[in-house]
Amino acid sequence: MEPILEVKGIAKRFRIGHRTGGYLxxxxxxxxxxxxxxxxxxxxxxxKDISFEVQAGESIGIIGSNGAGKSTLLKILSKITPPxxxxxxxxxxxxxxxxxxxxxxxxxTGRENIFFNGSLLGMKRKEIETKFDEMVxxxxxxxxxxxxxxxxxxxxxxxxxxAVAAHLxxxxxxxxxxxxxxxxxxxxxxxxxxxxxxSSGRTLLFVSHNLGLVKSICxxxxxxxxxxxxxxxxxxxxxxxxxxxxxxxxxxxxxVSYSYDKSIGIKGVTVNNLNETLHNSPINVGDKxxxxxxxxxxxEFKHFIAAVGLISIDDVPIRTMFSTPQNLKAxxxxxxxxxxxxxxxxxxxxxxxxxxxxxQSLLYIPxxxxxxxxxxxxxxxxxRSDPRSGFILNxxxxxxxxx
Amino acid sequence: MAELVxxxxxxxxxxxxxxxxxxxxxxxxxxxTWRDIxxxxxxxxxxxxxxxxxxxxMMVVFTLFFGKALSIPSQNIPYSVYxxxxxxxxxxxxxxxTSASNSMVNSAAIIKKIYFPRLIxxxxxxxxxxxxxxxxxxxxxxxxxxxxxxxxxxxxWSWPLAIVISxxxxxxxxxxxxxxxxxxxxxxxxxxxxxxxxFFLTPVIYPVSLLKYPILQYIIVTSPxxxxxxxxxxxxxxxxxxxxxLAISLTSDVVLLLIGILYFRNTExxxxxxx
Numbered sequence: 040m041e042p043i044l045e046v047k048g049i050a051k052r053f054r055i056g057h058r059t060g061g062y063l064x065x066x067x068x069x070x071x072x073x074x075x076x077x078x079x080x081x082x083x084x085x086x087k088d089i090s091f092e093v094q095a096g097e098s099i100g101i102i103g104s105n106g107a108g109k110s111t112l113l114k115i116l117s118k119i120t121p122p123x124x125x126x127x128x129x130x131x132x133x134x135x136x137x138x139x140x141x142x143x144x145x146x147x148t149g150r151e152n153i154f155f156n157g158s159l160l161g162m163k164r165k166e167i168e169t170k171f172d173e174m175v176x177x178x179x180x181x182x183x184x185x186x187x188x189x190x191x192x193x194x195x196x197x198x199x200x201x202a203v204a205a206h207l208x209x210x211x212x213x214x215x216x217x218x219x220x221x222x223x224x225x226x227x228x229x230x231x232x233x234x235x236x237x238s239s240g241r242t243l244l245f246v247s248h249n250l251g252l253v254k255s256i257c258x259x260x261x262x263x264x265x266x267x268x269x270x271x272x273x274x275x276x277x278x279x280x281x282x283x284x285x286x287x288x289x290x291x292x293x294x295v296s297y298s299y300d301k302s303i304g305i306k307g308v309t310v311n312n313l314n315e316t317l318h319n320s321p322i323n324v325g326d327k328x329x330x331x332x333x334x335x336x337x338x339e340f341k342h343f344i345a346a347v348g349l350i351s352i353d354d355v356p357i358r359t360m361f362s363t364p365q366n367l368k369a370x371x372x373x374x375x376x377x378x379x380x381x382x383x384x385x386x387x388x389x390x391x392x393x394x395x396x397x398x399q400s401l402l403y404i405p406x407x408x409x410x411x412x413x414x415x416x417x418x419x420x421x422x423r424s425d426p427r428s429g430f431i432l433n434x435x436x437x438x439x440x441x442x
Numbered sequence: 443m444a445e446l447v448x449x450x451x452x453x454x455x456x457x458x459x460x461x462x463x464x465x466x467x468x469x470x471x472x473x474x475t476w477r478d479i480x481x482x483x484x485x486x487x488x489x490x491x492x493x494x495x496x497x498x499x500m501m502v503v504f505t506l507f508f509g510k511a512l513s514i515p516s517q518n519i520p521y522s523v524y525x526x527x528x529x530x531x532x533x534x535x536x537x538x539x540t541s542a543s544n545s546m547v548n549s550a551a552i553i554k555k556i557y558f559p560r561l562i563x564x565x566x567x568x569x570x571x572x573x574x575x576x577x578x579x580x581x582x583x584x585x586x587x588x589x590x591x592x593x594x595x596x597x598x599w600s601w602p603l604a605i606v607i608s609x610x611x612x613x614x615x616x617x618x619x620x621x622x623x624x625x626x627x628x629x630x631x632x633x634x635x636x637x638x639x640x641f642f643l644t645p646v647i648y649p650v651s652l653l654k655y656p657i658l659q660y661i662i663v664t665s666p667x668x669x670x671x672x673x674x675x676x677x678x679x680x681x682x683x684x685x686x687x688l689a690i691s692l693t694s695d696v697v698l699l700l701i702g703i704l705y706f707r708n709t710e711x712x713x714x715x716x717x
Contacts, residue, residue, distance in 0.1 A: 053715075119557050155476075
C-alpha cells in the first residue's frame with residue numbers, strides 16, 4: 040500500500056538578518072538600497088534533508104530537544120510555511136493543531152466560536168452542526184453557550200477549544216503539545232480521545248516532550264536532532280535513543296546555548312557521585328551527588344549569580360538552585376552544586392545552567408546534559424523509589440496517635 | 443467519509459488564483475465575513491445604525507459647505523442626492539481598503555498557527571464593507587423619495603456593475619497593501635492618508651467637469667473608483683458617461699488588481715515568517 044504521507048528531503052532555511060526588530064522597517068530597506076550595501080544575513084538551516092514515510096493508521100511521535108527542528112517540521116506539514124527544498128506528498132487531508140482555540144474571539148459567544156473555529160480547522164458547516172451536541176457535551180460548558188467568550192475562565196475556554204479539535208474527522212492529524220495544559224481529569228479525557236483517533240484508523244503525528252505519553256500513544260517514533268532524523272523506529276526505541284543522546288551530550292556538548300555576553304563561558308559540566316571516589320560511577324537512589332563545572336570570566340561581573348535547574352526528562356521543572364550573589368572578578372572558577380538533602384526517584388533527569396549579572400542574563404543552556412539515577416536493590420534507604428510515586432523520595436514525619 | 447485528496451507541499455511557486463482551493467474554502471469566506479460583521483457591531487449600542495449614520499452625517503456636512511456655501515455644480519440633481527450617492531459607493535472602497543490593508547496584521551496570530559488561503563482575509567474585509575453599503579442603501583431609498591428624484595431603468599445593470607467594479611478596485615489595492623503592511627509596518631500610517639488623498643482626487647463630491655484643464659481631467663479619472671461612481675450615478679443624472687474616461691479608470695482597476703494579487707500571492711507563503 041502507498042504511504043499516506045511521504046516526506047522527501049525536506050529542508051528549511053531561515054535568513055537571520057542582523058537587525059533589531061522582528062519585521063522589516065521601510066526606512067531601513069530604502070536606505071540599504073541606496074547604500075548598495077549587501078544586507079548582512081546569516082543562513083540558518085532549521086531542517087536539513089528530512090525524509091520519512093507514514094502509513095495510513097499509524098501514529099508517530101516526533102521527539103527531540105529544544106531547537107531540533109520539531110516546530111519547523113510541524114509548520115511545514117501544516118502548510119504554514121513552505122520548505123526551502125524537498126517535497127511532501129500527502130494522500131489525505133492534514134489538520135494541524137498547533138494551538139488550541141486558534142481564532143477564538145472574546146466578543147463572540149461559545150456557540151459562535153465553535154462554528155468559527157471548526158470552520159477554520161477545515162470542518163464543513165454541516166459537519167459542525169451534526170457534531171455540535173457531542174462537542175458541547177465533551178466540553179461541559181453547555182450552560183454558557185450563549186455567553187461571550189470573554190466571560191469564560193481560561194479552563195473553560197480550553198475545554199471548549201479542545202472539544203472542537205477532538206471532533207475533527209480528518210485523515211491525518213498533526214498535534215503539537217496541546218495536551219500539556221488543563222486539569223488532570225480533562226487531560227485524561229483528551230488522552231482517551233487521542234487513543235480513539237488512532238484506533239479508528241486515522242493517522243496521527245504527535246510532537247511532545249512528554250516521552251511517557253509518546254510511548255503510550257504512538258507505535259512509532261522519530262528522533263530529531265539539529266534538523267536531522269537521527270532515529271526512526273518503534274516509539275520505545277526512539278525514546279530510548281533520545282535518552283541516550285541526552286546522556287552522550289556530556290562529552291559532545293549541548294545542542295543549544297544562548298550566550299549574551301562573550302566574556303564569560305562554562306565548560307566541563309559533570310555530574311558526580313559523592314559516595315564513590317570513582318569518576319563516572321552511576322548514581323544510585325539515595326546517593327549524594329553534585330553538579331560541577333568550570334567558569335571562565337575575562338571581565339568583571341557585578342552581582343553575579345549562577346543557577347542550575349533540575350528538570351525531568353518530560354520537561355517538568357523539579358528544582359532550581361542559585362548561588363549567592365557575589366561580585367565576580369576575571370578568572371577561572373570551579374563551581375559545585377551539591378545535592379545531599381533531596382533524594383530523587385530513579386529515572387532520567389536533565390540539567391540546565393544559567394548565568395546572570397545584575398539580573399541580566401549572560402548565558403543560558405536549556406538542555407545542558409542528562410544523567411540517570413539508577414534503581415538500587417537496597418530497599419533499606421527508601422521503601423519506595425518508584426517514579427510513579429513522585430520525583431522526591433524524602434519522607435514526611437508521620438505521627439500516628441491513638442485517639 | 444470525505445473524499446481523499448492527494449496533494450504536494452513544495453517550495454513555493456507562482457499562480458494568480460488557485461480557484462480550486464478558494465472554492466474548497468468557500469465556507470471560511472462566509473465565516474470570516476460573518477465574524478467580522480458580528481464583532482464590528484457587537485459592542486456598539488447603535489449597532490448597524492452606524493453604517494447608515496456615517497454617510498448621512500457626511501452628506502449633511504458636504505451639502506452645507508460644498509453645495510450651499512460654495513455652490514459646486516451637481517449635474518442637475520439635488521446636491522444632497524449627488525453627494526450621498528457618491529459617498530455610498532465610495533465607502534465600499536474606503537472602509538474596505540482600510541480593513542483589508544490591516545486584515546493580515548490583525549490576524550497574525552491565526553496566520554502563524556493554521557493554514558488557509560490567505561486571500562480570504564482581505565476579500566472578506568471587502569465583503570464586510572459591502573454589507574455596510576447595503577445597510578446604508580436602505581436610507582438611500584427614502585432620500586430619493588424625499589427629493590422626488592427619478593431613477594432610470596439603467597439602474598438594473600449599472601448599479602450591480604458599479605458594485606462589482608468597486609469590489610475589484612478595493613480588492614486589488616487592498617490585497618497589495620495588506621501584503622506590504624505585514625512586511626513593512628510603516629504602511630499602517632500610510633493607509634489613512636492614502637484614503638484621504640484619493641477621496642479628494644476622485645470625483646466623489648464634485649463633477650469632473652469642474653476641472654478646467656482637460657489634462658487634469660485625464661489625471662483625475664485614473665482613480666480606480668471613478669468608473670464605479672460614474673456608473674452608480676448614471677441612472678440619476680442620465681448624463682451619458684465619457685467612454686474614454688471610463689476606459690481609463692477601468693484599466694487602472696485591472697492593472698491594480700493584477701499587481702495586487704500577484705504581489706500578494708508571491709509573498710503570502712512567507713507571511714507566517716514575518717508576522
